[in-house]
Amino acid sequence: MLSEKLFKEASGLFPGGVNSPVRYYEPFPRFIKEGKGSGVIDADNGRYIDYCLGFGPMILGHGDHAVVKAVQEQAEKGFSFGAPGEPEVRLAEMIREAVPSVEMMRFTNSGTEATMHAIRLARHFTGRNLIVKIEGGFHGSHDYALDSIPSNRVGNTDQNITIEVPFNDVEAISDTFQRYGNKIAALILEPVLGNIGVVRPDPEFLRVSRKLTTESGSLLIFDEVITAFRFGYKGYQDLAGIKPDLTTMGKIIGGGLPVGLFGGREEIMKNVAPRGKLYQQGTFSGNPISMISGIATLTQLKMLDYGKPTNYTERLSKEIAGIMTDEGVNATVNQAGTMFTIFFSSGPVINYATAIKSDAGLFFRFFQEMLKNGIFMPKSQFEACFVSFAHGKEDYADTLEAVRKSVSVVAAAE
Numbered sequence: 294m295l296s297e298k299l300f301k302e303a304s305g306l307f308p309g310g311v312n313s314p315v316r317y318y319e320p321f322p323r324f325i326k327e328g329k330g331s332g333v334i335d336a337d338n339g340r341y342i343d344y345c346l347g348f349g350p351m352i353l354g355h356g357d358h359a360v361v362k363a364v365q366e367q368a369e370k371g372f373s374f375g376a377p378g379e380p381e382v383r384l385a386e387m388i389r390e391a392v393p394s395v396e397m398m399r400f401t402n403s404g405t406e407a408t409m410h411a412i413r414l415a416r417h418f419t420g421r422n423l424i425v426k427i428e429g430g431f432h433g434s435h436d437y438a439l440d441s442i443p444s445n446r447v448g449n450t451d452q453n454i455t456i457e458v459p460f461n462d463v464e465a466i467s468d469t470f471q472r473y474g475n476k477i478a479a480l481i482l483e484p485v486l487g488n489i490g491v492v493r494p495d496p497e498f499l500r501v502s503r504k505l506t507t508e509s510g511s512l513l514i515f516d517e518v519i520t521a522f523r524f525g526y527k528g529y530q531d532l533a534g535i536k537p538d539l540t541t542m543g544k545i546i547g548g549g550l551p552v553g554l555f556g557g558r559e560e561i562m563k564n565v566a567p568r569g570k571l572y573q574q575g576t577f578s579g580n581p582i583s584m585i586s587g588i589a590t591l592t593q594l595k596m597l598d599y600g601k602p603t604n605y606t607e608r609l610s611k612e613i614a615g616i617m618t619d620e621g622v623n624a625t626v627n628q629a630g631t632m633f634t635i636f637f638s639s640g641p642v643i644n645y646a647t648a649i650k651s652d653a654g655l656f657f658r659f660f661q662e663m664l665k666n667g668i669f670m671p672k673s674q675f676e677a678c679f680v681s682f683a684h685g686k687e688d689y690a691d692t693l694e695a696v697r698k699s700v701s702v703v704a705a706a707e
């Protein structure tokens with residue numbers, strides 16, 4: 294198989310043969326050469342219905358005509374100038390109009406950069422060290438967000454450390470702020486967890502998070518890298534009725550091209566260079582191709598009815614749960630908007646501790662069967678599946694058929 298051959302070549306070039314660990318799986322990942330609408334085609338011409346969708350950005354599906362055309366037109370004009378241009382202004386205006394808490398922003402090239410700089414800014418603005426994150430929450434691959442310790446194991450609070458609390462646990466977050474409130478620069482959280490699988494927030498947990506950060510003079514950072522423009526033409530913050538101090542975005546706002554953003558209250562953002570002292574830069578930040586792709590994507594999203602893909606996801610999740618029950622497999626399907634995760638456990642899954650009870654081995658065997666049956670989804674139990682506006686009736690029926698076949702194979706082997 295060509296994928297296998299490419300993987301062998303890639304293994305000598307990239308650690309583990311991939312440029313991002315979530316892409317790796319045994320015996321070799323499918324190398325994807327093309328995407329159209331709700332589907333992707335691999336190097337060996339295998340066709341799949343895609344629920345990975347680039348890990349989130351491709352909400353319109355692959356190869357959306359208007360986005361491709363806009364990018365082509367911009368490509369003719371130039372890629373990168375190291376100078377400001379109109380596209381970044383236009384995209385920023387659209388984002389601020391849709392998410393008003395983002396009064397001022399800075400584009401970056403990835404979500405990782407966005408959260409890293411949001412955290413640096415929070416420390417700079419507050420003059421404090423501690424960052425609080427959610428256990429199992431993911432904010433990209435930098436040490437501020439990857440190296441975290443449980444809040445009850447904090448030693449020296451003068452260090453730049455990150456502590457973690459369980460999601461949806463009002464008592465734990467209250468206790469953490471009671472103990473360290475005046476040392477906490479920021480609480481960063483994904484309003485809907487997407488990186489241990491999908492977990493909906495308890496609205497009370499978000500409310501308490503806002504109250505505690507305000508009272509202690511800490512900043513509340515909503516990491517909306519996944520959720521911005523995924524639950525409607527807005528941020529999840531609008532649905533939750535919470536105004537964070539800072540917001541990070543990525544994925545959808547670049548329409549599939551590299552992008553990130555951190556932004557929020559002007560009073561805070563004006564501390565970023567050259568207006569303020571916090572140095573932050575990027576050769577490709579705000580590059581016209583990503584900006585144009587984002588504008589073309591948001592322009593369409595503004596006119597689309599999110600009810601259609603949301604309804605698809607809701608119904609699909611319920612039907613999948615029903616199939617699992619019929620096959621006698623312990624499973625919990627969590628769904629929020631156009632995101633869902635099949636957890637192989639009896640649930641409920643409300644935080645990290647309950648997510649990791651799932652049988653990840655069983656999930657992986659299921660994932661491999663799904664691949665054989667023409668479904669491409671994230672390979673890990675602890676990821677979200679995404680549904681796009683391009684998914685339709687045929688995909689729906691084919692997906693359920695694939696689930697039926699795959700579950701019966703893995704259940705028989707148990």
Ligand SMILES: Cc1ncc(COP(=O)(O)O)c(C=O)c1O
Pocket residue numbers: 348402403404405406408431432433434483487488516517518519543544552553
């Ligand atoms: C919530 C969240 N924040 C940040 C990131 C990092 O974004 P990127 O992969 O663009 O660096 C991700 C990536 O999946 C994410 O899901």
